[in-house]
Amino acid sequence: MTGACAHDRVTLLDNEDGAQQFAVADITRPGQERLIDAPATELRLGSTSKPKTLKKLRQSDVLLAGNLPPKAAAFSITFPPDQSEIPAGQRGILEQIRNELSVRPGAQIEVAGFTDSTGDDAMNDKLSLDRARSVVDQLRGFGFPVEPEDAVGRGEDEAKARLGDGVSSGDYRKVIVIVR
């Protein structure tokens, strides 16, 4: 191995928030996959060598990880059955979102509406999007720009997958706001 790429590498760092999937594979050669799946393990790229375990992470990698943007913040606003107006009791959460936006320069936002699994699919798709749009209207009222595509209606899919069809549940009558 000679040349500029002799020491190219991929290094797996510590796990992030108990993520289930935790591995990187060199899939350059079909059928000859090389995998690392433990913290502080490393593969040299452009070679067929085995993974190596590091005694400790490189300082430069720790520094680089420190430059990663903070994890997205998530907020949940709940709604009464069949309604898309934000209840008065949930307005404090809007203030929390406003605060989060103020400490994240250049924030990107995603507003996803959900429903429980009562009612039909098409109605729930619409209701979930209406809920998302109610929240978007409020955020725009704070002076924060939100693009139309940042509002997503996820309908009843999640509720149906967890609880089955036709189940009323306050846990799924919600809008999740993600601030990145």
Place this chain on the structure above:
Amino acid sequence: MRKPLAAAVIAILVAQPAWAEIGRIKSHVGEVMVLRKGTAIAVAPGLKLEQGDVVRTGKTGRVGIAFLDNTRMALGPASRITLDEFSYDRSRQTGSFVTSVNRGSLGVVSGNIAKSKRDAMRVRTPTSMLGVRGTKFVVEVK
């Protein structure tokens, strides 16, 4: 002949426009540049990135990027990456994400695309193709 045609039509219907936002610059220090179709764009927090963009740092440059699928990246000094492919269905939280590390160091915390299907997120280097299954790693290209 019908199947490929149908597949092509579906691909056109599903594909997001080439200019769609895929993520944003969140932080930067030192010399950082985004190249879009050969034109240099000044970097600031909130700058929207698009598929095909090249992100480059100088000797003292560092930049943090957050993507729509919750992937986060940090680019170290003297580095260059190309955001080759990013397609993401925000309702289903599935898609495909290919980044080339042309040189330097890239730190990654993978997001929803990597979770959606095996090797839906890939990182290309001059010698290799990596399948990302999660979660936090560094790729260095000398």
